[in-house]
Amino acid sequence: MKGMKNQSIYRIYMWEESLRAVGQEPAGISHDEYRSRQSRLFSQLRPSDLLIITAPHESIRSNDVHYPFRTSSDMLYLCGWEDPDAVFCASNDDGEWKTTLFVQPKDVLKEIWEGRRPGVEGAEANWPVDNAESHESLQDILSSMLVKSSRIFVKMGVDSDVDNLVESEMKSNSRERQKFGLGPISIVDPSMMINELRLRKSNAEIDLMRHSAKIAAQAHIQAMANTKPGVGEWQLEGIIEGLFKYCKTSGIAYPCIIGSGENATILHYTVNDDTCDDGEVILIDAGCEYKGYASDITRSWPVNGKFSDAQAEIYQIVLDAQIAAIDECRVGNSYDAPHKAARRVLAEGLINLGIIDQSLDVALSSDGDLNKWYMHNTGHWLGIDVHDVGIYRPDDEPRLFEEGMVITVEPGLYFGAWRPDVECPERYANIGIRIEDDVLVTKDGPDVLSGDCPKTIANIESIVGSA
Numbered sequence: 156m157k158g159m160k161n162q163s164i165y166r167i168y169m170w171e172e173s174l175r176a177v178g179q180e181p182a183g184i185s186h187d188e189y190r191s192r193q194s195r196l197f198s199q200l201r202p203s204d205l206l207i208i209t210a211p212h213e214s215i216r217s218n219d220v221h222y223p224f225r226t227s228s229d230m231l232y233l234c235g236w237e238d239p240d241a242v243f244c245a246s247n248d249d250g251e252w253k254t255t256l257f258v259q260p261k262d263v264l265k266e267i268w269e270g271r272r273p274g275v276e277g278a279e280a281n282w283p284v285d286n287a288e289s290h291e292s293l294q295d296i297l298s299s300m301l302v303k304s305s306r307i308f309v310k311m312g313v314d315s316d317v318d319n320l321v322e323s324e325m326k327s328n329s330r331e332r333q334k335f336g337l338g339p340i341s342i343v344d345p346s347m348m349i350n351e352l353r354l355r356k357s358n359a360e361i362d363l364m365r366h367s368a369k370i371a372a373q374a375h376i377q378a379m380a381n382t383k384p385g386v387g388e389w390q391l392e393g394i395i396e397g398l399f400k401y402c403k404t405s406g407i408a409y410p411c412i413i414g415s416g417e418n419a420t421i422l423h424y425t426v427n428d429d430t431c432d433d434g435e436v437i438l439i440d441a442g443c444e445y446k447g448y449a450s451d452i453t454r455s456w457p458v459n460g461k462f463s464d465a466q467a468e469i470y471q472i473v474l475d476a477q478i479a480a481i482d483e484c485r486v487g488n489s490y491d492a493p494h495k496a497a498r499r500v501l502a503e504g505l506i507n508l509g510i511i512d513q514s515l516d517v518a519l520s521s522d523g524d525l526n527k528w529y530m531h532n533t534g535h536w537l538g539i540d541v542h543d544v545g546i547y548r549p550d551d552e553p554r555l556f557e558e559g560m561v562i563t564v565e566p567g568l569y570f571g572a573w574r575p576d577v578e579c580p581e582r583y584a585n586i587g588i589r590i591e592d593d594v595l596v597t598k599d600g601p602d603v604l605s606g607d608c609p610k611t612i613a614n615i616e617s618i619v620g621s622a
């Protein structure tokens with residue numbers, strides 16, 4: 156099949172240097188690893204349980220055009236199947252867990268229009284499952300699995316076909332249950348169990364995440380190099396998304412945030428239709444998805460290549476805060492230690508500049524003035540989802556960092572002169588700075604996966620406008 160021919164023999168030289176910096180593609184997730192993920196999940200179930208992993212249906216963009224399909228992250232995590240109309244099930248048969256993947260069957264006409272399908276045989280031969288079935292038999296086969304199980308582990312509200320089947324089996328079996336104690340008695344969301352597994356990354360996952368971050372770093376470098384007064388935010392977006400595709404990712408992990416001037420002070424600005432003007436700062440938050448794994452990098456730089464004094468003052472405070480926060484990403488530290496460290500450095504910096512006229516304790520309090528200029532958290536888990544899964548406060552206690560967890564560290568300061576709710580200091584009007592890296596917690600301390608992306612003032616100034 157075409158998709159099996161992976162090595163390109165052609166080179167387009169425009170981004171050759173970036174490609175070299177990104178380096179060899181990592182191997183990906185082995186079947187053994189998928190099987191071990193499955194086993195770790197099954198070990199938390201009882202033999203009479205049924206596990207069902209669902210994925211959303213394709214959604215229509217307009218008329219005959221669909222949005223690009225992306226399956227559920229749990230489907231990717233447990234078996235790596237990417238196509239639509241799939242359901243992954245596991246049930247216990249005489250003490251052994253057996254997995255079944257329902258997939259789109261072979262269909263020449265559909266394949267002529269939409270692309271080749273592995274079909275049932277291909278799925279069984281080449282994916283980490285025991286058995287594959289046609290999605291057309293879902294109702295019959297899943298119904299017979301449902302009547303034999305007591306607890307059904309399924310996330311409802313994702314696949315309406317599965318929801319309807321589960322609900323109708325629950326209803327139709329209620330009499331059997333009362334008389335004979337047979338059939339499903341409860342529906343349980345398996346997300347919490349899967350999320351705990353996904354929170355700790357394996358070596359193979361870390362390789363993929365490092366690769367994803369290396370590509371995102373190159374995209375930022377190319378955007379910096381191509382920034383000059385007059386460039387369009389959308390043009391930089393084109394470079395970033397182009398480089399993501401050039402490096403063989405599936406594309407963006409989230410819509411690019413490319414804001415110049417006052418747009419840099421809008422946290423999740425994605426319109427990207429303004430021109431970048433002399434004297435402004437531009438903030439770019441962009442990451443890609445490589446073999447299912449996200450990167451998430453933000454950098455901010457002067458459009459004309461030289462930070463003004465005011466811009467440099469704010470930039471250096473954010474950078475100092477980010478470095479202090481990264482240093483807190485250590486085994487045994489609380490997940491919010493980076494946030495606390497970042498807030499402290501930001502508040503001290505703003506007090507020193509006279510922007511905050513409060514004591515440090517007051518500035519940091521829940522209604523202190525730091526909140527005017529820094530209004531978000533300092534990070535989030537990163538993995539298959541950009542805002543990845545994992546409870547931050549299990550049993551209402553802060554999570555402690557463990558080896559293999561990956562978190563973003565992304566403090567910022569935003570002086571929106573357009574905001575009616577605050578009085579923005581004129582010297583800092585419309586300066587928006589965020590610096591975001593992807594940090595792996597290791598036994599030897601924080602490992603910055605996105606470390607290829609420059610962030611000192613001198614390094615940034617040497618790159619901006621150099622293309």
Ligand code: GLY
Nearest residue numbers: 409440451565591
């Ligand atoms: N890219 C969104 C975020 O940084 O959380």
Ligand code: MN
Nearest residue numbers: 451563565591
């Ligand atoms: Mn982020």
Ligand code: MN
Nearest residue numbers: 440451452591
């Ligand atoms: Mn981001």
